Amino acid sequence: MAPSPLPIASPLLPLLMAPVAFAAVLAFIVRPRSVRIPIKGRHVFISGGSSGIGLALARLAATEGARVSILARSAVRLQEARDAIRLATGVDVAIFSADVRDADAVANAVEEAGPVDVLVCNHGVFTPQELEKQDLEEVRFMVEINLMGIFHLIKAALPAMKQRAKATGLPASIAIMSSQAGQVGVYGYTAYSASKFALRGLAEALQHEVIAHNIHVSMIFPPDTDTPGFAEEHKRRPDLTNIIAGSSGGMKADDVAKKALNGIKSSMFIVPCNFEGSMLSIATAGLSPQSSFFTALAEVLGAGFMRFMGLCFQWNWFSLIEKWHSKKKNM
Ligand SMILES: NC(=O)C1=CN([C@@H]2O[C@H](COP(=O)(O)OP(=O)(O)OC[C@H]3O[C@@H](n4cnc5c(N)ncnc54)[C@H](OP(=O)(O)O)[C@@H]3O)[C@@H](O)[C@H]2O)C=CC1
Numbered sequence: 001m002a003p004s005p006l007p008i009a010s011p012l013l014p015l016l017m018a019p020v021a022f023a024a025v026l027a028f029i030v031r032p033r034s035v036r037i038p039i040k041g042r043h044v045f046i047s048g049g050s051s052g053i054g055l056a057l058a059r060l061a062a063t064e065g066a067r068v069s070i071l072a073r074s075a076v077r078l079q080e081a082r083d084a085i086r087l088a089t090g091v092d093v094a095i096f097s098a099d100v101r102d103a104d105a106v107a108n109a110v111e112e113a114g115p116v117d118v119l120v121c122n123h124g125v126f127t128p129q130e131l132e133k134q135d136l137e138e139v140r141f142m143v144e145i146n147l148m149g150i151f152h153l154i155k156a157a158l159p160a161m162k163q164r165a166k167a168t169g170l171p172a173s174i175a176i177m178s179s180q181a182g183q184v185g186v187y188g189y190t191a192y193s194a195s196k197f198a199l200r201g202l203a204e205a206l207q208h209e210v211i212a213h214n215i216h217v218s219m220i221f222p223p224d225t226d227t228p229g230f231a232e233e234h235k236r237r238p239d240l241t242n243i244i245a246g247s248s249g250g251m252k253a254d255d256v257a258k259k260a261l262n263g264i265k266s267s268m269f270i271v272p273c274n275f276e277g278s279m280l281s282i283a284t285a286g287l288s289p290q291s292s293f294f295t296a297l298a299e300v301l302g303a304g305f306m307r308f309m310g311l312c313f314q315w316n317w318f319s320l321i322e323k324w325h326s327k328k329k330n331m
């Protein structure tokens with residue numbers, strides 16, 4: 001008679017079962033539950049939709065059959081964007097000229113546009129400079145547009161979004177454009193990084209408040225992206241900002257738009273855009289919501305190693321800063 005395999009297996013069994021049990025627990029606890037957010041036939045409202053990443057997103061959403069509204073300050077650039085999107089897709093987008101710093105103007109535009117299903121808060125300004133050299137006016141400019149402007153948009157759109165989500169039974173989305181400089185502070189970006197980090201607190205708290213209304217919040221974290229805004233920024237960016245931002249590979253606006261829209265559709269809270277961005281997102285996962293089991297697993301298993309990688313990057317950056325200063329002294 002063959003010996004029973006049980007006596008050998010029994011001490012090993014719990015050991016083998018532990019990872020499976022852990023994975024099951026993780027799959028059970030991830031919140032909010034992931035949903036698919038449809039784009040076709042829905043109203044997508046994009047601030048800063050007349051240029052760069054916002055324009056690429058507007059074009060993509062129009063291609064996918066959404067009704068698209070874009071908002072920005074310059075009426076001329078809005079008209080040009082509308083023409084370019086019509087040429088590329090045959091679709092007409094609605095345009096709204098308003099400054100996001102003006103809460104009333106934003107509320108009027110949002111009301112005129114009609115209830116929104118997917119709100120993309122994408123507008124933003126970036127004028128890098130060492131804080132000591134930067135005027136407070138410029139700091140205020142960035143905070144007022146990049147942070148307060150987002151509050152104005154969300155406050156204006158939320159009531160009708162809630163009603164619409166309830167009436168249609170379809171999940172809605174509020175997406176916020178941050179930056180990798182909103183995950184790690186970067187030389188030359190004191191005001192910009194502050195304005196972008198702040199959005200994370202806003203987004204995490206907001207997700208708690210709107211989940212019961214079937215609204216999902218997404219934060220998008222692009223690296224340097226080839227856009228008209230970036231071309232302007234690049235002219236005046238301090239050397240060290242260029243070097244440190246270069247740690248993450250640059251992207252095209254269309255590719256960022258694709259990543260962003262896919263992230264929005266699968267209701268991801270954190271949406272990284274490139275490989276470095278995925279590492280950065282694991283290293284800075286903190287207490288953010290996570291609806292993907294696989295990403296949650298990568299975060300839990302990768303935490304220690306990614307912290308180590310983060311320290312290596314900081315070591316590198318501080319060495320570069322030190323070298324840059326000693327080179328300047330010798331010149
Ligand atoms: N390009 C990059 O390297 C990166 C960009 N980002 C972020 O992505 C977003 C888009 O950037 P990008 O496409 O490069 O920017 P662009 O400068 O190319 O476009 C910015 C858009 O925002 C609008 N906008 C700016 N200020 C206001 C305002 N006060 N009121 C209303 N609309 C406004 C602009 O229109 P108008 O001027 O007519 O108002 C324009 O449509 C920003 O939030 C930026 O911080 C994040 C990481 C990297």
Ligand SMILES: CCCCCCCCCCCCCCCC(=O)[C@@H](N)CO
Binds near residue numbers: 307
């Ligand atoms: C585990 C560790 C992972 C490490 C990877 C780190 C890479 C960080 C680089 C920071 C890049 C900041 C770009 C800001 C772009 C931007 O917002 C401006 N162009 C303004 O628009």
